[in-house]
Structures are given as structure tokens and as C-alpha cells.
Amino acid sequence: MSSIILKAEHIIKKYGATTVLNDVSVTLESGRIYGLIGVNGAGKTTLMRQILGLSIPDSGEIELFGKRGREAAAERGRMGCLIESPGLVLNLTAKQNLRLHRIMHGIADKDVEDKLLETVGLSNTGKKKAKDFSLGMKQRLGIAIALLTNPELVILDEPINGLDPIGVVEIRELIKKLCDERGMTILISSHNLPELYQCATDYIIIDKGEVKQEISLEELEEKCRHYLLIETDDTEKLATVLETQLGTTNFKVMPDGTVQLYDFTDERDKVSDVLFDNGIRTKGFSLMGETLENYFISVVGQKA
Amino acid sequence: MINLIKADFYKINRSLIYKVLFIITSICAVITTVVSHRIQAGDMDFVSAATVAMLTDVVMLTLVNCVVAGQLICGDFENKLIQSALTGTSSRLTVVCAKMVSYTGLIGIMSLPFALCSLIGAATKAGFSLPYSASVYLAMLSDATQNDVTGGMLVKFAVISLVMVLVYTAQAGIVFLMGFLIKNKPLVVTIIGYLICTVIGMSSSLFGDSMEKIMSYSPFSADMYSLSSGSDYVTIAKVALISLAWIVAFTAASFAAFRKAEIK
Numbered sequence: 307m308s309s310i311i312l313k314a315e316h317i318i319k320k321y322g323a324t325t326v327l328n329d330v331s332v333t334l335e336s337g338r339i340y341g342l343i344g345v346n347g348a349g350k351t352t353l354m355r356q357i358l359g360l361s362i363p364d365s366g367e368i369e370l371f372g373k374r375g376r377e378a379a380a381e382r383g384r385m386g387c388l389i390e391s392p393g394l395v396l397n398l399t400a401k402q403n404l405r406l407h408r409i410m411h412g413i414a415d416k417d418v419e420d421k422l423l424e425t426v427g428l429s430n431t432g433k434k435k436a437k438d439f440s441l442g443m444k445q446r447l448g449i450a451i452a453l454l455t456n457p458e459l460v461i462l463d464e465p466i467n468g469l470d471p472i473g474v475v476e477i478r479e480l481i482k483k484l485c486d487e488r489g490m491t492i493l494i495s496s497h498n499l500p501e502l503y504q505c506a507t508d509y510i511i512i513d514k515g516e517v518k519q520e521i522s523l524e525e526l527e528e529k530c531r532h533y534l535l536i537e538t539d540d541t542e543k544l545a546t547v548l549e550t551q552l553g554t555t556n557f558k559v560m561p562d563g564t565v566q567l568y569d570f571t572d573e574r575d576k577v578s579d580v581l582f583d584n585g586i587r588t589k590g591f592s593l594m595g596e597t598l599e600n601y602f603i604s605v606v607g608q609k610a
Numbered sequence: 611m612i613n614l615i616k617a618d619f620y621k622i623n624r625s626l627i628y629k630v631l632f633i634i635t636s637i638c639a640v641i642t643t644v645v646s647h648r649i650q651a652g653d654m655d656f657v658s659a660a661t662v663a664m665l666t667d668v669v670m671l672t673l674v675n676c677v678v679a680g681q682l683i684c685g686d687f688e689n690k691l692i693q694s695a696l697t698g699t700s701s702r703l704t705v706v707c708a709k710m711v712s713y714t715g716l717i718g719i720m721s722l723p724f725a726l727c728s729l730i731g732a733a734t735k736a737g738f739s740l741p742y743s744a745s746v747y748l749a750m751l752s753d754a755t756q757n758d759v760t761g762g763m764l765v766k767f768a769v770i771s772l773v774m775v776l777v778y779t780a781q782a783g784i785v786f787l788m789g790f791l792i793k794n795k796p797l798v799v800t801i802i803g804y805l806i807c808t809v810i811g812m813s814s815s816l817f818g819d820s821m822e823k824i825m826s827y828s829p830f831s832a833d834m835y836s837l838s839s840g841s842d843y844v845t846i847a848k849v850a851l852i853s854l855a856w857i858v859a860f861t862a863a864s865f866a867a868f869r870k871a872e873i874k
Contacts, residue, residue, distance in 0.1 A: 393690030410617035
């Protein structure tokens with residue numbers, strides 16, 4: 307059963323006259339992957355830094371694992387994070403960097419170093435120093451460090467920023483694996499909604515320091531679903547033809563009498579021919595649905 | 611806090627810059643000890659020895675300790691180790707205190723070559739003079755030359771060496787504070803810190819008796835360098851207490867600066 311592990315309530319953060327976070331409230335439930343989406347400067351990193359205690363909000367409160375105030379600070383040990391770039395000592399190897407953080411966090415189990423290197427795919431780096439790592443390797447090592455304390459909540463700030471397509475897929479798979487196998491809750495930020503698509507289970511869209519929308523993957527898929535919009539005077543006959551001639555029930559009759567057909571979006575000619583052959587006169591026949599980018603832009607209210 | 615200190619020393623052990631600094635202080639300690647011996651032996655005059663006055667413990671450790679503060683504090687802001695500590699269960703006060711303990715330990719390590727050279731010099735029973743006033747360790751070595759080395763003298767030698775670590779830490783406390791104020795600019799902290807330490811160190815002689823009296827309660831007072839085997843334990847304790855008070859003050863000031871600071 308999922309439970310609330312983080313509740314940020316009415317967070318306001320100002321730098322001088324600039325309000326970076328304006329009355330931001332978010333709630334995270336355990337075992338889910340939250341995508342925090344916003345353009346550069348939207349307030350994603352600032353929000354994460356408030357949660358992690360690296361910055362102190364001007365007002366508002368953060369509840370961690372059901373604890374508030376000073377008690378909440380003590381709960382930060384149950385969190386792991388990677389904010390922007392990982393905290394690495396460049397003249398140390400991957401294992402030495404992990405050991406440094408293990409000592410810092412007082413973790414006695416030495417085996418955790420090898421296990422984590424295996425998990426993030428860095429077990430074969432040997433004596434190679436972090437300064438010689440590729441960006442993707444550094445990010446993976448940063449994720450391994452974030453996982454050292456076996457956290458219940460992992461906060462990752464743009465971990466796929468600057469990675470090549472293969473690196474993006476690797477990190478995405480790793481995040482899904484962590485959530486599935488370890489039951490971790492993950493808050494991951496990105497400025498690109500499609501980048502996190504199918505990785506996150508929930509999305510928080512933030513813009514100009516305000517949360518614009520919280521939406522689940524199912525809801526997002528529904529909103530971005532492509533379909534054929536068919537308008538006709540005889541909706542009942544249309545439904546019958548779709549079922550009998552095209553063999554599909556994957557359509558929805560809308561209150562205004564239009565029909566949304568979710569199959570055959572790439573075979574519009576075939577659908578058109580079948581409707582014509584069965585004597586259905588259409589008043590409208592078009593491909594509808596938003597792309598992820600367009601949906602994101604429509605939420606934040608910016609022109610593409 | 612102990613975990614943070616252990617982590618500091620794990621990193622220090624594998625860092626080239628601290629090894630280089632230790633080698634530099636070791637070379638300086640050997641050179642100043644050899645020069646001290648050569649003057650006593652009549653192989654060198656005081657004028658020639660003046661060229662190596664910049665290598666004495668007082669001058670060198672002021673510089674080295676500024677570099678150490680820059681690396682230990684700002685370096686950890688740069689490589690985000692302080693962020694990592696804070697996002698664990700360590701409080702900001704714990705981080706500042708742990709850093710001060712590590713810093714004091716490092717200053718002790720950097721001072722070690724001067725103390726060891728003096729101790730080895732004293733054990734050789736070769737003659738040593740005191741060519742520079744700015745060297746507590748050479749003063750102790752010179753004392754050992756003029757008197758018989760006894761157990762009591764060795765104990766006092768060890769106590770003064772430890773107290774001098776506190777004196778140097780207290781002096782460099784201002785650089786420690788700057789590290790938490792400026793955060794991720796090690797070079798800036800080192801250079802400005804060294805300039806400030808030097809100016810404060812000279813100010814007592816520049817502004818006369820009243821300033822000297824005020825400075826006598828600070829780690830920058832010339833009295834702090836006047837410890838020798840001839841000093842009584844009350845004087846040594848006074849120096850230790852003044853230094854400790856300043857270390858506590860600089861730690862508190864660093865915490866005040868860091869308490870609500872934005873950590874990038």
C-alpha cells in the first residue's frame with residue numbers, strides 16, 4: 307500500500323526581488339517515479355534543494371516520512387540525491403569515491419560498494435579515475451552514491467542531461483529497475499517531457515516557480531492519445547460498422563455524438579473506404595491528439 | 611561527526627596537494643635546522659641566513675595553512691562533498707565542527723616536520739643557534755643546545771608543539787571562516803586569507819603599544835611565538851587558552867555564516 311513520504315506545503319523561495327518558488331505544494335507517495343518537468347529556470351532544482359535542506363525556504367513547510375521541522379531533518383538519511391552534477395573526487399576511482407561516501411555516511415557494510423558498482427554497470431572500471439570517466443559514467447557513479455544509504459526516496463536532478471541516446475536509455479532503465487526491484491520512490495527532474503515519458507509514473511509540471519499540473523502517466527497518455535475523430539449523423543450505424551467491418555471496439559462515442567477511434571490511426575484510407583462502402587456519410591474525419599511536447603507547451607502556456 | 615572526519619582523512623590520504631604541502635614543510639624544516647646548525651658552527655653568518663628566513667615555521671605554516679583551508683573547505687564545496695554530508699543526517703553545525711577538527715589535525719601534520727627536526731636536532735647534541743625570532747621550534751632547539759636535555763624538557767617540548775598547533779589553527783581560523791563565506795573558490799580564499807593573516811600579524815607593531823596590548827589577547831600576538839623550554843606552564847596554558855577561545859569563536863562565526871547559507 308502506498309503512503310505519503312513527502313509533503314511540501316506552500317513553499318515560497320525568493321532570491322532578492324525574484325520569486326523562484328511561489329506557493330509550491332507537492333505530495334509524493336511511496337513506490338512511484340515522479341517526473342518534475344519544467345523549462346530551464348522553472349524552479350525544479352530550487353524545489354529539490356529545499357527538500358534536501360541545501361536551501362531554506364522563506365515560508366512553507368516540508369514533511370518528510372511524516373515528520374516536520376527538526377525531526378524531518380533527521381529523516382534525510384532515508385533519502386539519496388544527485389543534484390546537477392555528482393559529488394565526485396576526480397582523482398579517486400569509482401570504488402574509492404563510493405568508499406569515501408560510505409565512510410561519510412557511516413555505513414559499515416563494505417560489500418555495498420561492489421554491489422552498487424554492479425547495479426550501475428561500473429564494476430569493470432578498475433583503477434580508472436573519475437576524471438577519465440565519460441559524462442554518462444559520472445552520472446551513473448553519482449546515482450550509485452545516491453543509492454549508498456539504500457534510500458527510500460531518491461532525488462535526481464536532470465540525471466540524463468547531456469547524455470547520448472544510449473546513455474539516456476540506460477539511465478531510464480536503471481531508474482525503472484530501482485523502483486521495481488527496491489520499491490524506491492524517485493523524484494527525477496527534466497526540462498523535457500518526452501525524455502521522461504514511460505519512465506515516470508506521475509508528472510509534476512512546474513513553470514515560473516508554480517506547479518501548473520500534477521498528472522499520472524495514464525492521464526497523460528489519455529491526453530496525448532492519437533485517434534480518428536469521426537463526425538456523422540448516424541452514430542449507431544457507424545459503431546456497428548466499426549465493430550463488424552473493422553473488427554474493433556477500441557472507440558468511444560462522445561456526448562456530442564462524435565466518435566473517437568483509437569485504432570487504425572495509421573490506416574486512415576482503409577477506414578475511409580470502409581465507411582464509404584457501408585454508406586456512412588461523414589461530416590468530419592480527422593486525426594486528432596497532442597504530441598507530448600505540444601501538451602507540455604499547452605500546460606505551461608508558451609508558444610512552440 | 612567522527613564519520614565526517616574519517617572521510618576527510620580518507621580523502622586527504624589520497625590527495626596530491628596535501629602530500630606536496632607536507633614535503634614543502636619538511637624541506638623548509640630541514641633547511642632552517644641545517645642553517646641554524648651552520649651558524650652555530652660558524653660556517654654561515656646571520657646575513658646569509660636571512661635569505662632563508664621565509665622558510666621558518668611561522669612564515670611557512672601561515673601560508674601552508676591558508677592553502678589547506680582553501681582545499682579542505684572550498685575544495686569540498688567544489689566537489690560537493692559538503693552537500694553530500696548535509697543531505698545525509700549531518701547537521702550544518704556538525705559539518706563545521708568536523709571541518710575544524712580535521713583542519714586542526716592537518717595543521718598538526720603540517721607542523722610535524724618542524725617539531726621532528728627540532729627533536730632530532732636536539733638528540734644529536736650538535737650546536738644550534740637561533741637566527742630567526744619567527745621560529746618557536748628553532749627556539750626550543752637552541753634551548754636544548756644550551757641546556758642538558760631532560761625528560762621534563764622533552765615533555766615541555768611536546769606540550770609546546772601541541773600548543774603551537776592550536777596557535778596556528780587559531781590564526782588560520784579567519785581563513786577557515788572565509789572558506790565558509792566564499793565557499794567554492796579555494797584560490798581566492800588562500801590568497802585573501804594569507805594577505806589578511808599577514809596584515810593582522812604586522813598590525814601590532816605598526817600601531818604602537820595600545821594595539822599591541824589588544825593583540826596580546828589574539829593568536830597574532832608576538833607573545834605566541836615566544837614559547838620556549840624556558841617558558842613556565844602558566845604562560846603555556848595562557849597561550850593555549852587564548853588560542854582555544856579564538857578557535858571556538860571562529861568555529862561559531864563559521865557556523866553563523868553557514869547556518870542558512872545557500873549550498874549550490
